Amino acid sequence: MGGDVASADRGADKQSDVKNGAKEAQQILAGAEAGARNPRSWIASWVITLMCLAWSGYQLFIAFRPIDSHVARAWHLAFAMALAFLLYPSYKPHRPPFWIRGLRKVLPLRSGRSIITRIPLQDIVLAVVGVTAALYIWWDYNQLIMRQGLPNTTDIVLGTILIVLLLEAARRSLGPALATLAALFILYTIGGPYLPEVLRHRGVPLDFIISDMYLTTTGIFGVPLGVSTDFVFLFVLFGSLLDKAGGGKYFIDVAFSALGTYRGGPAKAAVLASGLTGLVSGSSIANTVTTGTFTIPLMKKVGLPPYKAAAIEVAASTNGQLMPPIMGAAAFIMAEILGIPYLDVVRAALLPALISYLALFYVVHMEALKLGVAALPRELLPLFKRTFLRGIHFLIPLAVLIIYLVVLRRSPVTAVLLAIESLVVIMLIQRPITLYFSLTLARRSGTLTQDVDMTVELRKAFVTGLMDVWQGLIGGARNMISVGVATATAGIIVGVVTITGLVGRFITLIDTISMGNVVLMLIFTAMTCLILGMGMPTTANYIIMATLTAPVIVTLGGDAGLVFPLIAAHLFVFYFGILADDTPPVGLAAYAGAAIARSDPIRTGIQGFTYDLRTAILPFIFLFNNELLMIDGVTETGAIIWLDNPVRIIWVFFSGLIAMFAFASFLQGHLVVHCNILERLILLAVAASTFKAAVIESHLPLGPTTIQAIGISAYFGMYAWQKWRVKRRTPPAAAA
Template identity: 50%
Template sequence: MASDKTWEEEENNVKGVEYAQKLAEAEHGLQGDFAGVTRNLTLIVAISWSLFQLSVASWLIVDTVFIRAAHLAFAIFLIYTNIPTFKFTHNWRPDLRFFLAMHRVTILDYILAVLAVFAAVYIILDYEGIAMRIGNPTTRDIIFGAMLVILLLEATRRVIGPALPVIAMLFMAYSFCSQMSFMPDVLLQKAVSLNRFVGQITMDTEGIYGIPLDVSATIVFLFVLFGTMLEKAGAGQFFIRVALCLLGSFKGGPAKAAILGSGLTGMVSGSSIANVVTTGTFTIPLMKKVGYPPTKAAAIEVAASTDGQIAPPIMGAAAFIIAEYVSVPYIEVVKAAAIPAFASYAALLWISHVEACKLGLQGIPRRELPPFVATLLSGLHYLLPLAMLLYELIIVRHSPELAAFRAICVLAVIMLVQHPIRAWRTGQALRPAFMLGVREIVRGLADGARNMAGVAMATAAAGIIVGVVAMGLGGLITEVIAVLAGDSIFLLLAITALASLLIGMGLPTTATYIVMASLTAPAIVAVASLQEFFVPIMAAHLFCFYFGILADDTPPVGLAAYAAAAIAEGPPIPTGIQAFMYDIRTAILPFMFIFNTELILHEINSWPQGLLIFAMACLGNFAFASATQGWFIARNKAWEVPLLLAVTFILMQPMNVLPALGNIAAQLVGLFSDAPVAYHWAAPFHPYWFYLLGLALLVGLWLLQKPRKAQDEASVGTRQVTINPLAGEGRP
């Protein structure tokens, strides 16, 4: 009976992993079973796409518009030839199966693919003619432009769902109907003509071929390819094993290892769902075996994987678009994101420790863990491509695309030689080992291109929205948002955060960021300036970026939570809720760096000062996490929670402590007097002295809870697991 149960559990786990992998494919790439002509054609086109992008980054000099058009053509062809029009079951209306292509790609999809490619490269085929008649398109231009918009939106629907195409169509409809009598007065403006729409959206660099698609074609592709090839080489499992060796013996060690491993993997994958599937298949069962409930094990993995997109140096596709929109080198985006990202991960490690204390869990005995030095040496070569990437980005300050290209070259050499070296050491044949490396490189090139299909569609379709906004809607939206927010920066930030979470439920992170940044980032800066409050444009864009990422685990739609729950064999909605509760410590960071720009190192160029800000941000985030989780070093009492929140505010907003106290005093005086009272306190000393106050409060809370620590831990009991982490077997 026991063996049958074990077999059934293993079968369910395999099904959960397969389901999670399908969700990961649905986020960025292509779904479906490839066979025959489709499989071979997909392989050839995908490899050709990767080689084209590598050539553009190294030796091939091509006009930037040509690169964008070719990038879009490759992506749209792969989508139409691999994803059917509808995805129904085989037995649904068999009489209509042929016409609707419900479960397989048909000749109709191939025809659409060819038409879509011609529409995408039309700007290349008649580039000189289009340039000569800007603003006055011919009938042929309008036909190809309309065809591109329609086929692009349909391809986007196939690969990432209907949300983004619907939003784009609403913006398009508004651009044509903005002068109609039924429109509200606040939204009235001159309608756009068909000629102007087609010219700007499909034949200019302010629409489909705009900045988002340019970044996707020149930078994002190479980083996605780098992450895919790094995973094919085996780096993902290496990161997890190293993390387990370092942290596995601590209290709740497998969870801490999952966080560190997912962070390392997420820095190069740039996808929360792919990160869950890559690392979660190993870490989630391990966390369950040491005592974490399935919901919490999955939620920890979701929170760790989601934050991978905000962790430098890669940070996902949207970070590169931020650099283009803000017009700064990418290294400046990395600098701005560093403290919030690492403080968020540090707080998640603290949360995993708190959960281990609340559950009475211990770590894996050190004797059960593999030796750290041997494990590190076994995969030390995987760090060489990352070192090359960081050297190119930080030391010599080369462009991101050149840095990624050189890192890929180093990685390809490693993939080519690692198996022959292992075979030589063990006395095995060298030729099969060499061919294995070649196959891994080929699969990496193909899978990297397939993983880019969704990103390319998201950026191209979002370009339609950006183009409509650029036609005059942008300034109008800024005014409307300012009116809705009542000139209150707090209300505006709350509206932006909520809208990002809602839109992000149906859009990929990149598309969510593009839409929200186009609509609200200028408004945040403008409304703040009206209140004589300075918000750097970088902070406004990072604010939109963070909440677009958090939508990945926001119930009821967060796909990362569904993927993790499938692996953990737990319920997806409670997993999403639990993951969101863990991610609240990330959600406060955008609000904090809006009001304290030192957290994004704005005009901070001193290493000691930066490290001090980082340390205080970590401690402040620890205090907030303890307040929301109900446990510091012991179970919180009700009156301790406000003190923890006060510590959070003091350590993250030291320059706003006196103004806040002044406002509180003014409110108190106002209770006893009708005369208006305004306090404008000027600090007689540097605001950093308030760090001492925050630290004193934190130490005081620690001393207060210390006598209760043993009693609270005894009340939950302890559990230690003897486990072989590499074999995946354990016993309590």
């Protein structure tokens, strides 16, 4: 009896621990993306709710009836800044600034007035002033056009106010890194004449800086904010609505029912669920919290150590941003910067994303073999067929999105609007239809013991669906606050680069540091992406690095006699910006996963980055082997020649996948069993020769396809050899 009580107590403690971990992870997510503040005042709550609904409604309206792009961006930024000041406190409650601590020692401040549960007056004032400065573009738009290039005093004053408040909004919602970096770039613009020769420029007057950043579309209201306004909000809104409809849970249930009974099933289900969620999420932290709440406890249950369970979820969620069509909003921004169709970006990103995800399945399988992780019993899992069919209607909006984007080649805005329309219809009717059939069947079978008014119950179900749409609209707006602020702040950096011609100086600087060595240049660029990405969201990191270093990669590669397509350089910096989300010591996705698993976040981050090393080599590979991006070549004018032979594309994908498997086995030191040093070196040689057969081709009279075939044969040959060794060493009784 006492043992049963103790067992029940331990079970209750574990359940409580899981709930506390999930709550802590949700707080990390809220603080990073949706705003940590939760006002108790019903007036403040309703004002914030109505602003979120108004923002979502405004974005849907301008999608149907487009307005001037500059004006649209001004309203977009006004909503983002207002909500940033209202939802993000000026400091963390547990770590107030020194002057707050000093006042508390001197003055008898009232207790219980938390900045999380109330909105201070100064934040309301900052929100109003920020909105005023942003909407001045809309209010005086016609006059601004008339005096373009000749700003008056009001323009300069309001421009200065907007820049200062934007930096503060970025500091609150994104942390100090991006705001500090943008401020340093502004100082660089002003202090150019006093810098070392390699970075020196003539300097730019302050009024010209303010005018260019505020009144044109090359600074704050430039391409990044334009993409956020035109495309990103709608896709984030689509993801929020799908989650509120139950699509996120459906993806998780399908993943578990399909893969739970295999070795390391919960870990493999985490990878699949995170990949499916990543199709519409675009946020590694949100992905970790959404799927990790379910997957991490189950991974621990079947025998994975807590830090490895969290690391697998973090690696899977981080890679979710690689998955088209959203790619953390980078796909749209990349298309705008490069001036190419959005589908071309998706085409180039598809094979590396699939290879990376399938390789993560492989890594998880290796871990399960090494640790002897068991599968979940089938009785603990729902039936796959029933689970899949129960939520198959959630695939309709995704099908609409993909068909209109890929098959019919309509614009992203048209495709996502139609997907949102179909999703809203599903949200409104799914509950009434389910209720109607369940009540009808219950009446026919005689199991309905009390009289139920069908009309009343159906009306309640419809209202519940309406509330789901309501919550989805609010969630979409809250999730966009950090994106809107990040793209506007990154626009400052882009504007500075444009004004000062910094790219040319940056090319000289990196060329000097790398001593003209292309590999060193790429390693230096990758490290810069990782360091910058530790303190800012992927989207902002990509914008900055695409502006500064992507041209450097192409230029220095050309100087070395190599042809790097510009889209390959952009994907290179994008990949390493993503990897920063699980790179210690700052990776927020690792902190969220560790909170759920109750593990050390630094150890979790290191393990997650170890799993992601297979992803870290992919950018180097597709720079030198463009076929992985389905690129067959580049014309003299820089136009891309796409690989359009289906057989060749399938071979590129298959050979790349086997090469990645070989590299993952080299890192893990495991194939069927533990690999010795010689076997690991052979696996590394297989990966290198299969990924970059042209290097060997120049020394041997063999074609690249033949070299790849030899490498693939060597991999499967080693697999068969280890299988035979295991079978030979296993006693007959044990084998039986």
